Amino acid sequence: MYEKEYLMLPGPTPVPPRVLRAMSEPLVNHRGPSFKKLIEEVTEGIQYVYQTKNDVLTLPSSGTGGLEAAIVNFLSPGDKVLALSIGAFGERFATIARNYGCIVEQIDYEWGTAANPDDVRTRLSADTKGEYKAVLVTHNETSTGVANDLKAISEARGNHPALLLVDSVSGLGVMDAKTDDWQLDVVVTAAQKGFMIPPGVAFVSVSPRAWKAYESSKAPKFYWDLGTAKKYLEKGQTSWTPPIPQYTALKEALKIFRDKGMDYIFTKQLYLRDITRAGVKAMGLKLVAADEVASAAVTAVWAPEGIEGKLINKKMREEYNVVVAGGQKKMENKAFRIGHLGYVQHVDMLVVIAALEMCLLDLGYPVELGKGVKAAQEVIMSRKGIL
C-alpha cells in the first residue's frame, strides 16, 4: 500500500508510531521473569485507566471473548439477568447470556437512545426475592454511537445484590468510567479501542462481589476461567499463551495515558466528538444519537434519504482514503459511523468532514462544500487551549 489511510473506525484505531515500534521488541518467554515484570506493569496501568483497585485480568482474545468471560464466570444456567440493549452490542451481550442458559429479560430501547436507569430501579426494587443475578449494560454502544449513564444505572440498583456487568469495549479509555466509585462489578474492554493498540487482548475487571459470585457460578468454562487467570497473574503469567507484542505495545500506550492523565483523554474525546457532530450537522445530515447521549468514541450518521450507506463508505475509502464504518444490523446500508478515538486529533476530523462533503455532493446530495468544515473549524477554534 502506498496511499495513506485515515482509519476512522470505532476500532481498530490508528496506533501511535511509538506504540507500533514497541511491538518489534524481541519476544520473551511468557513463563519467565521478563514477562512477569511486563504484565505486572501493564496490569497496574490498566487499573489506572479503569480507575480501580479491583483485579484486572487480560485475555488473549477480542472484546467479545471478554464479554463471554463476563457471563460464564459469574452466572449459572437458569440465572435471571436483566439486559439493557440499546443496539447491536447490547443484543450480543444478551445473546451470550442466553447461549449459556441464563433467563434473559431484555429491555430493548430504540436505537439511538440510551437505557433508562428508572427501568432498572423499577425491576430490581420489585424483585424482593433477589432473583436477578446481574444487570448487563453497554457503556458505549458502538453501533449507534450512544453512551449509557453507567453511574446512574449502577445507582439504580439500590441495595439489590445483582451484579453490574459492563461491556465497555469501546468505552474504557475514551469516556469516564469510575469502576470503583460507581461500583461497576465487571468491566470488559479490548485493546484496539480506547487503548489504541492493535487487537489481540481483552481486559476484564472483577470486583470482590463478583469474585464471590464466581465461587458459585456453574456455567461451563475453561479458556475464559478468570479464576485460572487470576492464579496465573499472581505468578506473573496468563493462563494461555498471550500475544506478547500487544503487551509491549500496551506498556508504551499506557505511558501516554499516565503522561497525559485521564482528564486530558476524556476532554480530548469530547472535543473530537463535538467537532465531528458540528461538521456533520452543518451538512444537514441526521445523527443517530441525540447530543445528550452522544458517544465520545463514535458518531453514527444516517445516510441521506435515497443514498445507500454502503456507497458512502465505498466512496470515502476509494476516492479519499478515509475509512469509516458501515451501519450494523438494522442500520445496515442506512447509516455509517465515524470513529474518533485512539491516535486521532482535531485536524484529522476536518479531513473526514471534507471528504464526506465531496462524497455526498458526488452522490447527488446537495451539500455546500466547505460548510461542514467551517462548522467543525468553529468548534476547534472556540475551544482552543482546552487540551
Next chain:
Amino acid sequence: MYEKEYLMLPGPTPVPPRVLRAMSEPLVNHRGPSFKKLIEEVTEGIQYVYQTKNDVLTLPSSGTGGLEAAIVNFLSPGDKVLALSIGAFGERFATIARNYGCIVEQIDYEWGTAANPDDVRTRLSADTKGEYKAVLVTHNETSTGVANDLKAISEARGNHPALLLVDSVSGLGVMDAKTDDWQLDVVVTAAQKGFMIPPGVAFVSVSPRAWKAYESSKAPKFYWDLGTAKKYLEKGQTSWTPPIPQYTALKEALKIFRDKGMDYIFTKQLYLRDITRAGVKAMGLKLVAADEVASAAVTAVWAPEGIEGKLINKKMREEYNVVVAGGQKKMENKAFRIGHLGYVQHVDMLVVIAALEMCLLDLGYPVELGKGVKAAQEVIMSRKGIL
C-alpha cells in the same frame, strides 16, 4: 511525541511506513556482496527516476554536498560560469562556484519569477571563444516555489560547449526532468525530497561530456571526487562509509516509483500543487510564484500585510500540528512555504488549508472559514480519476 505532525516541508517529507520499516533491516558490510547488490539495484532505480543512462553516483551527504560535488568535479579556479539565480538556492550554487575560484557571472531574477532562457542564448551565442565553462541552474527553487524550464534553458545553449549543471535537489522525482533527452550534464538531488526517504544521501548524475570536463578539472577535492566514487561504484561500493539504512529505504521507495510510474508521480504532484494554490488563493493570499512557473513541490505564500510570517508558522505548528516552512533570506518573516511532496496525498492538503484559515483568522486576517477548503475541494473533485 504523542501528537501527530503533518510535515508539510519542502523536505524532509513524510516517509511511507513501508520505507521507514525498510530502515530497520540488519546492517550489512558496506564493502561486501550484500551492499554491492543493494547499491546496484538502487542505482538502477535512481537512473529510472532520472530518466538517464548516465552514471549516477550516491554521496553520503546532504543536497548541498551534491552541489559542491557538481562544482569541484567539472570546473577549475578561473573558469567562467553563468549562474542563473532565482532565489536562495540559485544564490547558494553560485556561491559555491565562487568559493572555488570560478568567475561567476550571475543573473539575478526577481524572486518569484523564473530564469529567462533567452538570457542564456544571448550570453552563450556571444561567447565565440567558449569562455563559459558551465551554466548553473536551479530546477526547482525551494525558496520561492518557482520551477525553471530546464528543457528550454538547455536548448538555449545551442552548440556552445558549456556544461549544464542542475540543482534539482527538490525537483527530481517531483517534476519531469529528462536528463538524457534534455541533455542535462550534471543533475544533483537529495534523498529527503522527491525520493521521500530520510536525509543522508545526495545523488549526482554525470554525462559523458561532463566526465570529459572532469579530466581537466583542477578544483581541489577529495571527499567529493566523483572519479573516486565511480571507481568504487564499479566495485559495488561508495568511496566513504554510506548511511546504509537510507539505501535500504531507497530500495523500498524506488519500488513505489516503479510500481506507479513517473507519469503518475508527476500528475499527482501537479494535482497537489493545484489543490494547494486554489485553497490559498481563495483566502485572498498572494502567492510568490505565478501559475505558469509554479513548482509542483512547494508553494510559497506571502504573509498578509501586517502579519509576521513566523507567527503563522508557529501557530500552525503549535495549535494545529501542521509544520510548514518559513520564508528564506529576503523573504524571512514575510512569507511561508507549504511543501507538498513525498508521502502526501490530496486530502492531506485540506488539513493544511483548513489550519491556515483558522490560523489567519486568529491573527486578525479576515478569512471566511471553509472558503479556502471549498476551493481546494473543487480542484480535488474536478480531477477525479486522474490518478
